[in-house]
Amino acid sequence: MSSASQSSPVSDNHFSRTRSKRFFKRAELAQLCYAFLIILLGLFAMVSGRFNRLEYGLLDFYFQHKPAIHVHPDIVLVEISDDSLSAIGKWPWPAQYHAEMIRILSSWDVQAIVFDELLPKVRTAEEAAMVTSSLRESARTYFPVYLETRPAKKIWVHSLPVDLEPGGDKKVWVMPPSEDRLYLKGLGYLQDFSGTDGMVRQVPVSMAWGSEHYYHLGIQVAADVFAGEGHAATARFLPEGMSTMMIHWNGSRSKFPRFSYADIVRSYQGTQRGLKSVVDPGYFKGKICLIGLVSGDNARRYVTPTDSKMVRLDVLAETINTAMQKKFIRPLTFQQNAIIYLFLGLGVAVMFLNFHNTSSLFMAGALILMLLCCWYGLIAFFGLWMHAVQPIFLVIVLFIFSALYAYLAATREQARLFDLATRDGLTGLYVIRYFREVLNQVVDEVLVDKTPLSLILTDIDNFKSINDTYGHPAGDFILKKAAHIIQSVTRVKRPAKEMDLVARYGGEEFIVMVRGAPLEQAAVSVAERIRVGIEKARFEWEGKIIPVTLSVGVSALRADEKLPDFMVRRADEALYQAKRSGKNRVCQSA
Numbered sequence: 071m072s073s074a075s076q077s078s079p080v081s082d083n084h085f086s087r088t089r090s091k092r093f094f095k096r097a098e099l100a101q102l103c104y105a106f107l108i109i110l111l112g113l114f115a116m117v118s119g120r121f122n123r124l125e126y127g128l129l130d131f132y133f134q135h136k137p138a139i140h141v142h143p144d145i146v147l148v149e150i151s152d153d154s155l156s157a158i159g160k161w162p163w164p165a166q167y168h169a170e171m172i173r174i175l176s177s178w179d180v181q182a183i184v185f186d187e188l189l190p191k192v193r194t195a196e197e198a199a200m201v202t203s204s205l206r207e208s209a210r211t212y213f214p215v216y217l218e219t220r221p222a223k224k225i226w227v228h229s230l231p232v233d234l235e236p237g238g239d240k241k242v243w244v245m246p247p248s249e250d251r252l253y254l255k256g257l258g259y260l261q262d263f264s265g266t267d268g269m270v271r272q273v274p275v276s277m278a279w280g281s282e283h284y285y286h287l288g289i290q291v292a293a294d295v296f297a298g299e300g301h302a303a304t305a306r307f308l309p310e311g312m313s314t315m316m317i318h319w320n321g322s323r324s325k326f327p328r329f330s331y332a333d334i335v336r337s338y339q340g341t342q343r344g345l346k347s348v349v350d351p352g353y354f355k356g357k358i359c360l361i362g363l364v365s366g367d368n369a370r371r372y373v374t375p376t377d378s379k380m381v382r383l384d385v386l387a388e389t390i391n392t393a394m395q396k397k398f399i400r401p402l403t404f405q406q407n408a409i410i411y412l413f414l415g416l417g418v419a420v421m422f423l424n425f426h427n428t429s430s431l432f433m434a435g436a437l438i439l440m441l442l443c444c445w446y447g448l449i450a451f452f453g454l455w456m457h458a459v460q461p462i463f464l465v466i467v468l469f470i471f472s473a474l475y476a477y478l479a480a481t482r483e484q485a486r487l488f489d490l491a492t493r494d495g496l497t498g499l500y501v502i503r504y505f506r507e508v509l510n511q512v513v514d515e516v517l518v519d520k521t522p523l524s525l526i527l528t529d530i531d532n533f534k535s536i537n538d539t540y541g542h543p544a545g546d547f548i549l550k551k552a553a554h555i556i557q558s559v560t561r562v563k564r565p566a567k568e569m570d571l572v573a574r575y576g577g578e579e580f581i582v583m584v585r586g587a588p589l590e591q592a593a594v595s596v597a598e599r600i601r602v603g604i605e606k607a608r609f610e611w612e613g614k615i616i617p618v619t620l621s622v623g624v625s626a627l628r629a630d631e632k633l634p635d636f637m638v639r640r641a642d643e644a645l646y647q648a649k650r651s652g653k654n655r656v657c658q659s660a
Contacts, residue, residue, distance in 0.1 A: 258287025288389030
């Protein structure tokens with residue numbers, strides 16, 4: 071006895087130490103596995119780009135509400151607006167008008183003249199000479215180029231088309247004539263690029279087709295101003311590895327200085343005649359003048375994060391301003407976003423293992439706020455754009471999953487504890503204490519509903535001799551199998567109002583509550599079925615067949631009884647009557 075008492079604490083301590091070394095419990099590991107599956111599904115969604123529109127929507131919100139970045143003072147917009155169209159004429163204008171504007175701005179010593187459209191190709195010899203002369207004298211003009219699908223060349227023979235040269239996927243560069251290109255300061259592509267939702271947010275840094283390669287017109291202009299001319303200088307001007315440039319939008323009708331095309335022409339003509347000019351020519355010295363159409367049906371408009379109808383001239387100005395200010399916003403790579411997403415998800419999953427409603431909700435809210443602050447800080451201070459919508463969605467999904475998992479785990483634990491408290495450990499039937507509570511409630515119900523209620527009390531015949539002959543394990547086997555047979559022949563898979571209840575009364579006795587059945591029906595339909603089921607069952611233990619029978623007593627609740635005690639007593643008396651009458655039979659007591 072003393073040795074057992076001494077060894078017991080040692081084994082207890084050993085068990086405690088072994089269990090404390092487990093980092094996660096089995097239930098926690100299962101929760102982590104499910105959470106990891108959720109994270110993997112999120113990664114697949116990231117690969118498919120299902121959240122891209124929401125990510126861009128959050129970025130658009132940033133552009134709409136962020137403080138405006140500084141507008142470079144050298145950028146000036148020369149707008150062909152309604153007043154210019156009224157004064158000069160219907161669009162498109164002959165090339166001589168643009169040649170005149172190049173000559174005017176060059177005489178005012180601007181730094182660069184940037185057109186957002188090509189000059190008309192159809193020119194008279196006089197117009198061509200004027201354009202060439204103005205470009206040669208200026209040597210500071212930029213024109214755009216476009217990459218377009220080459221149309222098929224066809225002739226019609228007897229009203230049928232014949233392809234001389236199919237179009238297909240072949241593309242061609244559309245650019246100024248060769249005589250104009252000789253005297254330009256630079257060329258840049260100015261393609262219409264928009265996302266899947268039709269919104270312009272960023273532009274490819276460069277575009278190549280065949281042997282030709284051009285930087286974006288706005289990037290080319292900004293690079294020439296800062297880094298000198300040439301593709302090599304432009305490449306050095308840009309951050310290494312940047313293939314697309316996010317435009318740092320400043321809002322609708324940004325604060326760029328704007329002048330009317332017609333006012334500039336009038337001012338130049340006025341100064342030539344000694345009159346007071348509408349605009350100050352001296353203001354334009356060293357400026358980068360962007361010229362484009364901003365009114366009428368021919369003006370090209372785009373949907374941007376800050377304006378649903380932004381003209382191309384403003385888009386070009388925003389692009390140049392972003393490049394000149396070097397306010398580049400670089401998106402993180404997919405791998406970087408995936409790593410952030412994975413580590414965040416695993417951290418959140420571990421954090422929510424021990425889920426508590428209030429504290430976990432607070433932690434989820436704090437995490438979401440922290441993610442938004444990190445997202446804003448990376449953009450505002452470091453020019454890095456990370457995905458934020460999908461990580462926030464992951465936090466919310468893991469929070470909901472953890473709450474549901476905790477609820478289900480608590481429900482399962484309550485069910486387990488309920489079974490431990492109400493079920494017999496050997497037979498799995500209800501214990502008599504719980505049976506009595508339910509019986510009392512049912513008696514109250516049937517008195518109100520005026521429905522019959524019967525009780526069946528059974529006892530295994532000669533159980534003591536079975537234990538003595540075959541041993542207690544055999545007795546336990548018989549008890550379990552008898553309980554299973556009784557359970558199988560009663561109505562336990564019914565609605566609660568119609569369900570029978572089976573319990574272990576004590577030792578080898580079982581008790582059954584039969585709802586909605588009068589005494590005779592309970593005795594014949596249920597009790598006799600139980601007796602026959604036990605009698606016909608094959609009880610084999612260690613190769614030996616053990617004969618097993620039941621004695622059964624049946625009683626019913628009387629109309630004047632408000633407690634079940636008398637009904638139980640009558641069932642007990644009927645059981646003993648069955649025992650005295652030779653066993654293996656059903657007796658009833660009214």
